[in-house]
Amino acid sequence: MQKKVVLNFPPHLIDQPITYRLIKDFGLVVNILRARISPREWGRMVVELAEDGGRWQDAMDFLADTGVEVEPLAREVLRHEERCIHCTACVSPCPTKALDVPDRQTMTVVFDRERCIACELCLKVCPYQAMEILFE
Amino acid sequence: MAKTIQEINDKIRAGRAVVVTAEEILAVVKDKGVKKAAAQVDVVTTGTFAPMCSSGAYFNLGHTKPRMKLGGGRVTLNDVPAYAGFAAVDIFMGATAIPDDDPRNKVFPGAFPYGGGHVIEDLVAGEEVRLTATAYGTDCYPRKALDTLIRLADMNEAVLFNMRNAYQNYNVAVNLSDRVLYTYMGVLQPRMRNANYCTAGQLSPLLNDPLYRTIGVGTRIFLGGGVGYVVSQGTQHNPGVRRTDRGLPMGGSATLAVTGDLKQMSPRWLRGASFTGYGVTLAVGLGIPIPILDEEMLYYVSVSDADIVGPVVDYSEAYPNGKAEILAHVTVAELKSGEIVVNGKKVATAGLSSYARAREVAQILKDWISAGNFLLSEALEPLPGPESGYVFKPLAERPAIQTLTEGYSNVASVK
Numbered sequence: 001m002q003k004k005v006v007l008n009f010p011p012h013l014i015d016q017p018i019t020y021r022l023i024k025d026f027g028l029v030v031n032i033l034r035a036r037i038s039p040r041e042w043g044r045m046v047v048e049l050a051e052d053g054g055r056w057q058d059a060m061d062f063l064a065d066t067g068v069e070v071e072p073l074a075r076e077v078l079r080h081e082e083r084c085i086h087c088t089a090c091v092s093p094c095p096t097k098a099l100d101v102p103d104r105q106t107m108t109v110v111f112d113r114e115r116c117i118a119c120e121l122c123l124k125v126c127p128y129q130a131m132e133i134l135f136e
Numbered sequence: 137m138a139k140t141i142q143e144i145n146d147k148i149r150a151g152r153a154v155v156v157t158a159e160e161i162l163a164v165v166k167d168k169g170v171k172k173a174a175a176q177v178d179v180v181t182t183g184t185f186a187p188m189c190s191s192g193a194y195f196n197l198g199h200t201k202p203r204m205k206l207g208g209g210r211v212t213l214n215d216v217p218a219y220a221g222f223a224a225v226d227i228f229m230g231a232t233a234i235p236d237d238d239p240r241n242k243v244f245p246g247a248f249p250y251g252g253g254h255v256i257e258d259l260v261a262g263e264e265v266r267l268t269a270t271a272y273g274t275d276c277y278p279r280k281a282l283d284t285l286i287r288l289a290d291m292n293e294a295v296l297f298n299m300r301n302a303y304q305n306y307n308v309a310v311n312l313s314d315r316v317l318y319t320y321m322g323v324l325q326p327r328m329r330n331a332n333y334c335t336a337g338q339l340s341p342l343l344n345d346p347l348y349r350t351i352g353v354g355t356r357i358f359l360g361g362g363v364g365y366v367v368s369q370g371t372q373h374n375p376g377v378r379r380t381d382r383g384l385p386m387g388g389s390a391t392l393a394v395t396g397d398l399k400q401m402s403p404r405w406l407r408g409a410s411f412t413g414y415g416v417t418l419a420v421g422l423g424i425p426i427p428i429l430d431e432e433m434l435y436y437v438s439v440s441d442a443d444i445v446g447p448v449v450d451y452s453e454a455y456p457n458g459k460a461e462i463l464a465h466v467t468v469a470e471l472k473s474g475e476i477v478v479n480g481k482k483v484a485t486a487g488l489s490s491y492a493r494a495r496e497v498a499q500i501l502k503d504w505i506s507a508g509n510f511l512l513s514e515a516l517e518p519l520p521g522p523e524s525g526y527v528f529k530p531l532a533e534r535p536a537i538q539t540l541t542e543g544y545s546n547v548a549s550v551k
């Protein structure tokens with residue numbers, strides 16, 4: 001099982017090799033989807049973790065002890081259903097097909113949170129402010 | 137067997153009219169053929185829901201005490217400037233108007249979060265907006281300033297008046313340059329990585345009556361969730377373009393000016409839209425019933441996405457410079473499949489016009505007519521057609537004064 005999570009780093013941890021420890025010490029399979037890290041600020045990283053590889057629970061405990069907050073990604077991305085008009089403008093830019101048109105007869109746009117990697121490409125593209133990502 | 141609009145209306149009143157959408161008619165024709173379908177079906181409903189920038193609304197705000205003449209003054213609704221060059225309390229809000237303090241494209245690309253289109257949507261949704269005004273004051277209209285909340289219900293008249301809607305066919309936009317383009321056709325990725333289109337295709341009103349046999353001045357329509365009317369041809373009406381064998385224009389062609397009572401409309405069908413780097417506009421839901429007068433009309437409404445071709449245009453070079461270069465023609469069926477091929481390259485497509493919502497418009501209009509709540513109207517005047525010689529011409533500039541740069545170079549030469 002792959003799990004997408006957001007890791008929030010407090011400013012004092014920016015110079016720590018946290019990802020290295022997750023891989024090396026706990027044997028996790030880590031795929032970094034996006035990251036924003038700058039000096040003296042909270043760092044944020046969206047990662048995909050394989051839940052069945054490595055010592056998952058120990059790794060989560062390590063993160064909690066170090067002060068890294070872990071949140072599921074899905075909570076951070078939402079489509080305001082009442083604002084979406086199903087124009088399809090976001091479908092070709094979305095790199096993961098989280099936004100897709102499975103039925104080309106009705107042309108309805110389906111949003112699958114689980115596929116979303118919070119890349120934010122849809123934000124600039126949607127004219128109706130239907131997509132929201134609470135990543136800042 | 138020809139029918140008149142009168143006869144069709146009698147059937148609608150009696151609840152006996154056979155009404156189908158422009159999508160449903162395709163199966164009927166496939167099943168029964170044009171002749172039988174024409175005898176059976178009375179009305180075909182069309183629909184579209186897309187950004188339409190030349191939209192706006194006029195309002196009569198009611199008089200203040202003491203009286204105030206907004207004409208010649210400055211008026212804003214939620215900080216968005218309205219045009220006030222009329223009598224005392226009539227104003228016009230255009231879809232693309234934006235607040236004076238919006239940073240625009242200073243930090244490129246601008247976000248344009250709120251503007252005229254959103255003001256119209258908020259008013260239609262029943263929300264209070266802030267009205268501010270300043271005026272110079274006269275003997276008959278002494279008041280000089282106003283700052284109040286106002287709702288649609290408080291106004292005397294509130295009327296949607298769109299000078300150009302429902303474009304008959306449209307460009308498919310691509311970007312041949314090396315940088316991302318932010319346009320009214322959406323975000324265009326460099327080196328033709330995507331193609332954006334904007335048409336309801338087989339559901340589009342004017343593509344179902346390609347030579348304007350039934351749609352004309354005075355046609356009663358679905359507009360913004362309420363009832364509206366065609367005023368006349370819209371601005372930039374251009375019926376003389378190249379057409380296919382079916383009479384379908386192969387690019388932007390006819391347009392409609394439309395109007396309707398805003399108080400009847402709904403925010404589901406009038407939606408403010410923000411195009412990154414471009415600005416604000418209004419998405420408008422519009423649907424037109426087509427009376428099936430004879431077999432020819434039925435043939436026209438049997439148009440499918442595979443019959444409609446649109447021109448692929450480069451928005452990095454050809455469009456901004458007003459060049460008539462077309463990279464390819466593609467069908468709406470290809471566009472809706474999610475991928476087209478241009479010059480041998482596969483390009484991912486995305487829409488701006490909502491087909492899902494266009495279907496809903498056509499369905500609502502069908503329900504209104506089937507229930508006997510909406511009668512068809514006879515056009516009072518036809519729209520200028522392909523043979524009319526009516527054309528859309530560019531502006532021929534004739535500078536009225538010496539330009540600033542020339543002025544500067546003169547100064548330099550004196551030195």
Ligand code: SF4
Nearest residue numbers: 094116117119120122
């Ligand atoms: S942020 Fe938007 S574009 Fe990016 S993966 Fe998620 S839905 Fe797709």
Ligand code: SF4
Nearest residue numbers: 084085087088090126
């Ligand atoms: S661009 Fe926005 S309105 Fe259009 S389909 Fe995507 S989320 Fe919906």
